[in-house]
Amino acid sequence: MRAALATVVVAGLGAAAFWWGTEGGMALTSEAARRLDIAAAPRMLPDVPLYDQTSAKLQLSDYRGAPVVLEFIYATCPDVCLTLGTAFERLDAVLPPGVPLLSLSFDPADGLQRLGWFANRHGAEAPHWRVAGVKDPKARAALLERAGVVVIPDGVGGFVHNAGLYLIDGKGRLSRVFDPEDTKGVLDALLVIEG
Amino acid sequence: MRSWLLKAEARIGVGAVLAAAALLPPLAGLLEGQLVTHLLCQYPLLVGGGAMIGATLALTRLANWTAPSALLAGTLACVFWLVPRWIDAALADQAVNAAKAVCLVILAGLPLGWGWAQAGPVLRGFVWANATAMLAVMGWLQLATPIRLCNSYLLSEQRDLGLALLTLAILALIAGMSRAMLGQWGRPIQ
Numbered sequence: 001m002r003a004a005l006a007t008v009v010v011a012g013l014g015a016a017a018f019w020w021g022t023e024g025g026m027a028l029t030s031e032a033a034r035r036l037d038i039a040a041a042p043r044m045l046p047d048v049p050l051y052d053q054t055s056a057k058l059q060l061s062d063y064r065g066a067p068v069v070l071e072f073i074y075a076t077c078p079d080v081c082l083t084l085g086t087a088f089e090r091l092d093a094v095l096p097p098g099v100p101l102l103s104l105s106f107d108p109a110d111g112l113q114r115l116g117w118f119a120n121r122h123g124a125e126a127p128h129w130r131v132a133g134v135k136d137p138k139a140r141a142a143l144l145e146r147a148g149v150v151v152i153p154d155g156v157g158g159f160v161h162n163a164g165l166y167l168i169d170g171k172g173r174l175s176r177v178f179d180p181e182d183t184k185g186v187l188d189a190l191l192v193i194e195g
Numbered sequence: 196m197r198s199w200l201l202k203a204e205a206r207i208g209v210g211a212v213l214a215a216a217a218l219l220p221p222l223a224g225l226l227e228g229q230l231v232t233h234l235l236c237q238y239p240l241l242v243g244g245g246a247m248i249g250a251t252l253a254l255t256r257l258a259n260w261t262a263p264s265a266l267l268a269g270t271l272a273c274v275f276w277l278v279p280r281w282i283d284a285a286l287a288d289q290a291v292n293a294a295k296a297v298c299l300v301i302l303a304g305l306p307l308g309w310g311w312a313q314a315g316p317v318l319r320g321f322v323w324a325n326a327t328a329m330l331a332v333m334g335w336l337q338l339a340t341p342i343r344l345c346n347s348y349l350l351s352e353q354r355d356l357g358l359a360l361l362t363l364a365i366l367a368l369i370a371g372m373s374r375a376m377l378g379q380w381g382r383p384i385q
Contacts, residue, residue, distance in 0.1 A: 006264035014271035021275060030283035030346050150287075150346040162346045 031162050034148040035177045042173035045146055048139040050104070052130040053119040055112055060143075061172060066098050069186055070166040070174075072149050073131075074107035075114035080163045083180045085122040087165060090183045092129055099190060101129040106144055106151050107159065108137065147174055206251045214244030214300045227286060230345065230352035231359050234277070241296055242273060245304015246311070253312035265310030266322055272303035277333075279344040286347045320375070327367040334360030 019025070027033035047061040069091060073081040088101050095101070103124065105115060110133050118124070119131040134140040144151065151161045165186050167176040178185040216222055217240035226237040246269075275281065276295050285295040311319065337357030343350050 003260040003263050006261065007267055010264045010268045010271070014267070014275075017271070017275060018278075021281060022278060027280055029279045029344055030287075033280050150283075152347060152349070154349060155351075160343070160349055162343075 034162075035164075038148070038174055038177055042169060042175035043146060044171075044173050045168065046139065046142045047172075048134050048143050049136065050130075050132040050134060051112070052126050052132040053112065053115040053124065054126045056126065058130075058132075063100065063102070063168065064170065064172045066100070066170050067190060068100050068102055068168040069095070069190075070102045070104060070168055071180075072106050072144070072147070072161060072163070072166075073103050073118065074105050074159055075110045075118040075131075076107070077158060080161075080180060081118075084163055084165070085118065087181055087183050088124070088129065089122050091165075091186060092123070094183075094187065095190070097128070100127065103129070103131045104143075105131070105133045106140060106149065106161070107133075108140070203251045203254060207248050210244040210247030210251070210304075212244070213240050213247070214296075214304070217241050217244070218296050229355075230348040231355045233282070234356060235359055235363075238273070238276070238299060241299035242269075242304040242307065245300035246308030247304075249305035249308025249310075250312040251308075252305075253309045257313075259313050259315065262310045262314040262318055265306040266314065266318070269303045269305075269307030269310060270322075272298055272306075276303075283345050283347050320371075323367070323371050323374075327364055327371055330360050330364035330367060334358070334362075334364055 022028055023033065023036055027036055045060060047059055050058050050060060052058065069088070071084045071088060073084055075081075085103070088103060092101060101124070103118065103122075105118075107114075110118075115131045115133055119126075119129075124131050134143060147166065149161055151159050154160045163180045165178040165180060165182060166174055167178070167186060167189055169175045176185075176189050178189075217226065217237045223237070226232045226240075249265075276285070276299060281291070281295070285292040311322075314322070334357045337344075337353050337360060340353065344353060
């Protein structure tokens, strides 16, 4: 009897621990946890200096005042960034002119030329759609850290990262993260913001 | 009596050394660098170290009734740290990694060793059969999932883990079957 009682108590404690550790079963992966956390409490992103494909210099904070759709890419990426680029092409066609797109490279090797490649491949035209890099390594690391972007080497010269489409609200806060192909989610969320 | 005590102390010592080895900087970094070695070398060292201590402590006291709850507690603590979110969290944050180590030694290893030592053959067989099935299911899940479950590891590492888990499941199956058929499996002599 006490064996059964003790087992039931342990099972209850275990269930409570799992409930706590997975946000009630909603966050089994760190990616799901990150998205839930950002949606619940939008994060202020650090104001980093950027340079875009036209060599224009700007600050991330220059975008404040209107929502922005952001993605993290690297110019020589063979797979997921192509999905991201294509998603931005679709968004570029339907977004209202007041909502800019920003493709941010996390690869320190992405100079002007490489940003240009990416911009040309996807038809990105500044200032509406900027393809930009962050020169300062510390600022770049701080931005990735705050956004919860984890970049690891893929073992064959490239990178693997938790890709997504990011919605930044008019106050400069990262407020939502969507799957790389979920342009509909981005549009619906923008309607809510603008609505 | 004297020699038994030394032996017990030695076993506790070995358990502590195993767990500590998995946590010291050179080895810890190497083991955590790959998904397979993280989960199938570091975790077993931590849990196994704790289990050696737990099994030795169990010699000092007969408490059969604690076996099911101890085994369940140990299993749940292991499973918690297999949730991809917490694997990632342990790699991203030293404090979480420390909590993982303490948890795997004290909340997983100790009760598993204690519970296994206190358990009778029926409970042991039940646990072994379930562990075998869960290893197979986890291995299959890793191979069938097209997306990365951990932000810190590559998809190819996930596949390696899947194959390794399936291999372990087959080994556990062979071990369990052997024990059932080649051991004292007949009706107990009255």
